Amino acid sequence: MATQFVVIPWDVHGNIDYGKLVKEFGLTPMGGLPTAFSENLLFRRKKVFAHRDFQKILTRIKEKKPFVMMTGLMPSGKFHIGHAILARQMIHYQKLGAKLYIAVADIEVLLARGQSLEESRKIAIEEYFLNYIALGLQPERCEIYFQSERSRDAGKANAYYRLQNTLAKHVTFNEFKAVYGEITPGKMLASLLQVADMLHPMLPEFEGPIPVVVPVGTDQDPHLRLARDIAKRAKAYTFDTLASTYHLFVPGLDREKMSSSDETSYIALTDDAKTVKRKVNKYAFSGGKDTVKEHRKKGGNPDIDVAYQYLTFFEEDDAKLKKIYDEYKSGKLLSGELKAILIEKLNTFLTEHQKRREAARKTLSKYLAT
């Protein structure tokens, strides 16, 4: 890979040139979406910027036929606004008629980091499930499951793990190395299980032949390509080619990757108003100038300002957002004022969200019965 920036699944840094990625990975720029998509700001604002084979999903939506959106979650650390943005994308698909398959990657976290299955279960429920529900996930058309315990239906459980085992026939060590660099037996098992996660909705024991779309960050594309390659070779099955979409990352407060393991890099959905204010003021990378005088004169740079970037994910009103952009760029809006707008926006959202999150405990059991 000739790119200057590093894009492997477990390590993302540098200034990512998405246009270059689209070209090098052979993605198709996102476009020509039906109006239903513009209701979600991720699509409206091209945060979801590219895809592979997404046309078949659009056709299914147009024909009001079912399709599957598959994704995974890593049960570690706090559920932060980066996760929330992804969750909104999932929920948007659910509204468009998708059945959601959501894998809790507890086997992967065990094999890669040694975190126990019990710990993963606790984090998945407290951090992920409750927040998903509060954000609007519906229990109907939703299979949310643990990799370590696929189903309470034996036919489904056997079929899922059988797939993981049989897929091993269609992949080489060198292919794993190309994706992961160093590879261990644990990482290999986790990778095969991830491929099974993506493909198993198409098995007769699950949905049968059905288009599946996997929304990912660009760093996850090697996984997608591996899954597509393996699926093609597994002639004992009839897998439809996986569709995928590629979205921009929500940057960390410091403009690096938002990381669950560094609490100064994110706003958690359980952070209180005081914490949000402190974190944004203290850690959010600013595109403003050093002095008020200079800022008034030369203006700020919203394109690198994290507070502004976060507003592009949380301010639904396009006109209002444009006004903020223009005023910040012209120097009329100061860095502190911009941050205050974000703090207000986030805290309004979080206050309501946190109430809904507590209420979500009551319906949790509906999601745990797969």
Added chain:
Amino acid sequence: MATQFVVIPWDVHGNIDYGKLVKEFGLTPMGGLPTAFSENLLFRRKKVFAHRDFQKILTRIKEKKPFVMMTGLMPSGKFHIGHAILARQMIHYQKLGAKLYIAVADIEVLLARGQSLEESRKIAIEEYFLNYIALGLQPERCEIYFQSERSRDAGKANAYYRLQNTLAKHVTFNEFKAVYGEITPGKMLASLLQVADMLHPMLPEFEGPIPVVVPVGTDQDPHLRLARDIAKRAKAYTFDTLASTYHLFVPGLDREKMSSSDETSYIALTDDAKTVKRKVNKYAFSGGKDTVKEHRKKGGNPDIDVAYQYLTFFEEDDAKLKKIYDEYKSGKLLSGELKAILIEKLNTFLTEHQKRREAARKTLSKYLAT
């Protein structure tokens, strides 16, 4: 390994020095068995010649407490007399109070040789299950299952495959290489599933803490050692150390390894009387002399004579067997006469067995309900 003969799981040839193996592998010679064992000629005649940690199994038998005997079958080719001898050992354990766990290694055969799961299922039932039942396997205290479909109980199915996945954390590529030489993703998955086969009876979803004995040929010891090593490291579980016993191979007709893929090397349990006669007369390696005159004078060598060796597995009467040995060695019994004794013995057994095998279809369903 400094031995002159090759002993890796998928390749056995040369003149195997069992005494040397016992020493090099650190096995314990079999001895001090209670009288119940002498009913089975494999134990009485030291065909089962060594063990690891078998004492705990003997204690369970003495205390009339349950234990597990675990074994696997490779669903390929014909069920031959080598398999029958092993099956009798299994059934002997069942009579002594063991619960049997029998894995159909259909995932392994798929990954190692590309044989479809459907084909494996057919062979397992037609060749193995029916012959096991005809040989006396009881449906009670017996879990016979396919690796590709562990259980109709979802809790059990999830637990079995979860074990396979989590064990990957406790093993390195080099350990696999030490056992298998060249290693592929498929062989690795199959190996981990085999370790799960051996250990899963001890899971709470199955028998809970219980001693498990795995009877194997010496060539399988590397698998046992790998399983024991992995079990020790998997601290999230409380596995009792696996016990194992080591038995002599039933040689092929040509004194090489009996192989399902070479029909001149074995007597199948579905062979008719004419075929048995032809195969023994044509292919059975003889310890007799070139001419009758020389044989009468110098005597034959029963220790390398395959017909005699087979009688040690099929002639229950020790006195009768000793007489045959002495008469062959003295030259009184000719090679053709010895072969005729074997042919008569095998055909008497097979005629009865083949009737029982057909009758077994009626009870097959009792064994398929795990």
